[in-house]
Amino acid sequence: MDQGICLQGAVPVRATPLHRTEMVSQLLFGELFQILEADGEWIRIRMEWDGYEGWILAVQAHSLDQDTYLKLVNDDTPVVSEPVQFLKNETSGWRIPLVAGSSLPGMTGNHMNIGNEVFSLEGVEPKRAPVFSGTAASREEIQKSLVTTALSFEQAPYCWGGRSILGIDCSGLTQITFKMNGIRIKRDASQQAFEGTIVPLISEAEPADLLFFDNDEGKITHVGMLLDPARIIHSSGRVRIDPVDHYGIFNRETSRYSYKLRMIRRMF
Numbered sequence: 001m002d003q004g005i006c007l008q009g010a011v012p013v014r015a016t017p018l019h020r021t022e023m024v025s026q027l028l029f030g031e032l033f034q035i036l037e038a039d040g041e042w043i044r045i046r047m048e049w050d051g052y053e054g055w056i057l058a059v060q061a062h063s064l065d066q067d068t069y070l071k072l073v074n075d076d077t078p079v080v081s082e083p084v085q086f087l088k089n090e091t092s093g094w095r096i097p098l099v100a101g102s103s104l105p106g107m108t109g110n111h112m113n114i115g116n117e118v119f120s121l122e123g124v125e126p127k128r129a130p131v132f133s134g135t136a137a138s139r140e141e142i143q144k145s146l147v148t149t150a151l152s153f154e155q156a157p158y159c160w161g162g163r164s165i166l167g168i169d170c171s172g173l174t175q176i177t178f179k180m181n182g183i184r185i186k187r188d189a190s191q192q193a194f195e196g197t198i199v200p201l202i203s204e205a206e207p208a209d210l211l212f213f214d215n216d217e218g219k220i221t222h223v224g225m226l227l228d229p230a231r232i233i234h235s236s237g238r239v240r241i242d243p244v245d246h247y248g249i250f251n252r253e254t255s256r257y258s259y260k261l262r263m264i265r266r267m268f
Contacts, residue, residue, distance in 0.1 A: 002035040003069035004045070004061040005105070005114060009097050010164050013054035017042030023161035024054050025187055026172075029080075029087070029096065030103030032072060035061070048073060049179065052187040068115065072105040078126035079103055079180050083152065083165050090118040099164040100152065101176040129182025132268055142181060142268065146208040150177045150225050156239045170223050170235045174210055177225065183268055189223040192265075199264040202246045205229070209266050213248060213259035222259050224249070234259075 013025040032048040110121040159167025171189040213222040224234025232244040251258040
């Protein structure tokens with residue numbers, strides 16, 4: 001099985017190998033993947049971070065040999081923490097715009113090498129995630145970091161399948177927020193709803209807990225992150241902050257509940 005890495009800013013991942021099929025996710029710079037099959041100019045990939053599968057154009061992939069791939073997989077990989085930051089390819093001279101949450105595998109200081117490519121990051125050094133030691137103080141530190149990270153996406157536009165500040169969906173927001181803090185969670189809300197541990201009551205919920213919402217058929221269709229006992233941040237039209245209680249999310253603009261609460265889960 002071949003391996004690869006994304007060396008572009010944000011690559012659309014599609015449901016089928018067609019230009020006009022819907023985007024189901026995005027592959028950000030530095031994210032690793034395995035190549036499962038090829039179909040003409042398209043390849044089907046499985047993302048290393050979360051196991052998500054989809055199709056990208058083959059020209060958007062950069063192949064890696066197995067030794068390099070395994071080394072990058074096992075690296076302590078920092079991520080871009082600024083909304084947008086530039087990476088210069090010293091080999092070609094190109095400047096690549098990176099969005100928050102992009103991976104920088106093998107980076108030391110502001111420099112990294114991938115194969116024969118040499119890169120330097122402009123601006124602040126990349127963020128390394130806080131380490132959870134199991135103590136209450138450590139948990140509180142990560143909770144605060146998660147809240148700060150989520151708030152940095154406020155007002156970003158909604159985009160189905162999006163995982164960037166330029167366009168992001170509800171589960172993309174929660175996944176990227178947790179990724180930027182070194183915590184792996186799945187891609188879709190329906191998958192995230194089976195991770196972590198259950199929190200029985202909203203009165204027992206803590207900042208950074210994820211709240212899941214269902215439709216009339218009982219299917220999980222939405223997720224957001226708790227900021228405090230009465231507020232949630234989520235992507236619905238845009239990344240926004242709304243009141244939340246045991247019924248669900250209350251939209252002040254329409255004066256009604258927009259999402260019905262199904263469950264609460266703690267991810268670390």
